[in-house]
Amino acid sequence: MKRPVRLAAAAAVLSLAGSLGQAAAETAPALPSLPPPLPPRADGKPADLAFGAYQRGNFLIALREAERRLDQNPRDAAAMTLIGVIYRDGAAEGKNDLEASRWFRLASNLGDPQAAYELGSLLLEGAKDLPKDRDAAKAQFERAAARNQGAALYNLGVMALEASGGKTPDYAAAAQYFLKAANAGYDDGAYSYGVMLREGKGVPANLAESARWLKRAADAGVVAGQVEYAIMLFNGKGVPKDQAASVAILRVAAAKGNPIAQNRLAHLYVDGVGVDRDLAKAAAWNAFAKAGGLQDQGLDVATANLTADERSRFTRIVRQTIGN
Numbered sequence: 446m447k448r449p450v451r452l453a454a455a456a457a458v459l460s461l462a463g464s465l466g467q468a469a470a471e472t473a474p475a476l477p478s479l480p481p482p483l484p485p486r487a488d489g490k491p492a493d494l495a496f497g498a499y500q501r502g503n504f505l506i507a508l509r510e511a512e513r514r515l516d517q518n519p520r521d522a523a524a525m526t527l528i529g530v531i532y533r534d535g536a537a538e539g540k541n542d543l544e545a546s547r548w549f550r551l552a553s554n555l556g557d558p559q560a561a562y563e564l565g566s567l568l569l570e571g572a573k574d575l576p577k578d579r580d581a582a583k584a585q586f587e588r589a590a591a592r593n594q595g596a597a598l599y600n601l602g603v604m605a606l607e608a609s610g611g612k613t614p615d616y617a618a619a620a621q622y623f624l625k626a627a628n629a630g631y632d633d634g635a636y637s638y639g640v641m642l643r644e645g646k647g648v649p650a651n652l653a654e655s656a657r658w659l660k661r662a663a664d665a666g667v668v669a670g671q672v673e674y675a676i677m678l679f680n681g682k683g684v685p686k687d688q689a690a691s692v693a694i695l696r697v698a699a700a701k702g703n704p705i706a707q708n709r710l711a712h713l714y715v716d717g718v719g720v721d722r723d724l725a726k727a728a729a730w731n732a733f734a735k736a737g738g739l740q741d742q743g744l745d746v747a748t749a750n751l752t753a754d755e756r757s758r759f760t761r762i763v764r765q766t767i768g769n
Contacts, residue, residue: 495527504536522557525549529563542572553588561589562597569600579604590622595631598622602637616647627658636662636670643673643683652683660684663694671698672705679719688719699730700766704737708744715747724748725758732763 495510508531514524529548532541546567552560565585571577583604589597602622605615620641626634639658642651656677662670671694677683679691692713698706707730713719714727728748731741751759 495524499527499531504531507531508537520555522552522555522560525552525555526557526560526563529560533563533567542567543574546575553585556592558589558592558594558597561585561592562594562600565589565597565600590625593625593629595626595629595634598626598629599631599634599637602626602634616641618647620647627661632662632665632667632670635659635665636667636673639670640673643677652677654683656683668698668701668703668706671695672703672709675706676709692719699733702733702737704734704739707731707734707737708739708741711741711744711748715744724751725755726762728755728759729762729766732759733766 493510493514495507495514498504498510499507508528511524511527511531514521515528518524525548529545529552531537532548533545534540546564549560549564549567553564562585565582567575568578568582568585583601586597586600586604590601599622602619605619605622608614620638623634623638623641627638628634635658638648639655639662641647642655642658644650656674659670659674659677663674674684675691675694675698678687678694680686692710695706695710695713699710710720711727711730711734714723714730716722720726724747727744728751731744731748734741734744
């Protein structure tokens with residue numbers, strides 16, 4: 446199920462990056478609303494039918510089972526959180542953010558960190574009958590962060606970097622939030638902490654440590670982390686130079702539709718650096734990057750006069766890539 450985006454991480458790192466780093470930061474992962482947890486029951490037994498039904502897509506059954514759990518235990522915060530998620534997504538009943546916020550607030554008040562995060566996300570975005578309230582959202586994120594909820598810690602890091610209302614970015618606080626988020630298992634935190642280490646914002650610059658955190662983000666599938674780490678590998682910054690490994694990672698990110706990776710691959714194929722020179726492949730990746738909004742006049746010029754064979758291969762590559 447597609448979940449609503451809450452707050453773009455690009456806003457967190459955009460001011461930290463320069464040239465190549467900035468381009469990658471613009472594709473930084475967004476803050477998702479996490480899927481509901483699968484906690485053990487209060488008696489220590491495995492999660493019951495409510496959460497199992499939700500995972501299988503049986504949302505009405507999940508709702509009814511969660512309500513049954515509350516009949517048995519009116520302080521079952523996990524069941525309340527699940528009900529809030531179902532109302533927020535309109536999964537079993539009509540979408541109702543106000544009702545979702547009511548359930549999240551009840552669970553948050555009982556100490557459920559996931560509920561606090563979900564409520565903070567709703568308040569941050571605002572909805573029908575639920576005005577935006579960033580201060581209240583931050584308070585909920587802080588409540589969740591106190592229980593080491595990774596996404597909430599990450600959101601607080603993003604907020605610390607915002608410059609508004611006369612406030613200046615607090616890079617030191619942001620770096621610590623991102624580090625805590627990463628240590629809590631939230632891989633976008635690893636990405637942002639790696640960028641701050643590379644730029645020396647909020648923490649002393651340390652390219653080796655930056656590469657370590659960005660590699661973790663890349664290995665976890667964070668696309669912006671893949672791009673940043675690939676660039677460090679290619680240039681041998683903070684990590685031994687390995688152009689072949691860099692190209693392999695860029696190909697993964699490019700295949701996921703990242704225009705920065707696509708643009709970088711196109712340049713490599715034009716220059717024949719790290720790969721065999723191939724203008725057909727360069728033109729194809731440039732076309733994909735342009736479709737993603739990244740224009741590059743230099744690549745346009747370099748691939749403007751393809752031979753008949755190159756044009757044929759260009760068409761074939763594009764069709765194979767998009768599955769047509």
